[in-house]
Amino acid sequence: MQADTSNRPAHFGDYQNEIYFGGLQGVIPKYPVEFKTLVQRATEAMPPHVLSYVQGGCGDELTQDRNASAFAHWGMVPRMMVDSRVRDLSILLFGDKLHSPAFMAPIGVNGIVTQDEHGDIAAAKASAITGVPFMASTLANDPLEEVIKHCGDTPAYFQLYTPRHKGLAESLISRAEKAGYKALVVTLDTWVTGWRPRDLATSNFPQLRGHVLQNYFTDPVFRSLLEKPPEEDPATAIRTWAPIFAETMTWDHLSWLRESTNMPIVLKGICHEDDARRANDMGVDAIYCSNHGGRQANGGIGAIDMLPGVVKGAGDTPVLFDSGIRSGSDMVKAIALGATAVGVGRPYAYGLALGGAEGAAHVLKCILAEADLMMAVNGYPTLEHVRAQGAQRVDG
DSSP states (O other): OOOBOTTSOSOTTHHHHHHHHHHHTTOOOSSOSSHHHHHHHHHHHSOHHHHHHHHOOSTTSHHHHHHHHGGGGEEOOOOOSOOOSSOBOOEEETTEEESSSEEEOOOTTHHHHSTTSOHHHHHHHHHHHHTOOEEEESSBSSOHHHHHGGGTTSOEEEEEOOOSSHHHHHHHHHHHHHHTOSOEEEEOSOSSOOOOHHHHHTTOOGGGGTTTBHHHHTOHHHHHTOSSOTTTOHHHHHHHHGGGSOOOOOTTHHHHHHHHOSSOEEEETOOSHHHHHHHHHTTOSEEEEOOGGGTSOSSOOOHHHHHHHHHHHHTTSOEEEOSSOOSHHHHHHHHHTTOSEEEEOHHHHHHHHHHHHHHHHHHHHHHHHHHHHHHHHHTOOBHHHHHHHOOEEOOO
């Protein structure tokens, strides 16, 4: 049965009317409506060890900063005398009709972002509230089977850090498929962790302290590797997990992935046109253009600047995108440059820190409202109009 979430709001931009009319009753927004204030509030709300992991990037964080600033290199040209009173932001993805191109990008520390340390469930609830699909991470504080229960009718996708232990990898994939996840998103750029000074300065790596490892600790294959269950001997479980965390993925792994699941396969981390072309030639179901938010390798190009090449190489294969999305206008620009769907990451994590599911849902509603209103004002009634107009490179 196909999910259809296209009937959520009449227009996402109506959220601003809700806020303005609330003001007539003396009600102001509980959570920030723009990114700068959101960061400030979330910085005050999160413990330092969580904040450094969420905010930190690789090296001097140049690439992380470029991801966000590079959107200023692209501009949209408005078109007038177009009836855009009715907007349609819906897309088709993996057989489902979705009411917008937005999805919640995977974040491995969602679990410890909320005060109750069940942030993965809170994120899933935000997905159910908004109809924005949640891409659940392998790294989680709650088992993947429990997380998806809270997504309601909204499709969910499972992001895999492929373990070096083949049996464990196959077990995680099988569990995700049986639980009802609609796609397998294989991360390619995290077989080793990049140099992250903020975390290194405090010798803080949450996973080595036992956080966000529940998908492993509840897995029958992983548990079979231990003499004692993780709840009795967590230190040994962590030491067992660390060396088998992630495999170095190559093109040769694709046939094995195909044999392991009937879920659509998405390759996450593709940033070069030639890699996108090869993925397309090998029949992957979607290509995910991302540089991991600048958390894995420094000295790179802003992800949005690499998107056009990836789209060109992808041919007819859908292209997902994340890295640097901070606003609705960023989302529209990514669509204009060819993205099929656009992932929101840190902004919703900050919303989780401030208000759990409610806070994350508010952030997603704000981003979608801005995107919708930008399309209305610029004369783009559909995403097809956005793509046809395209984004113009702005230099200087």
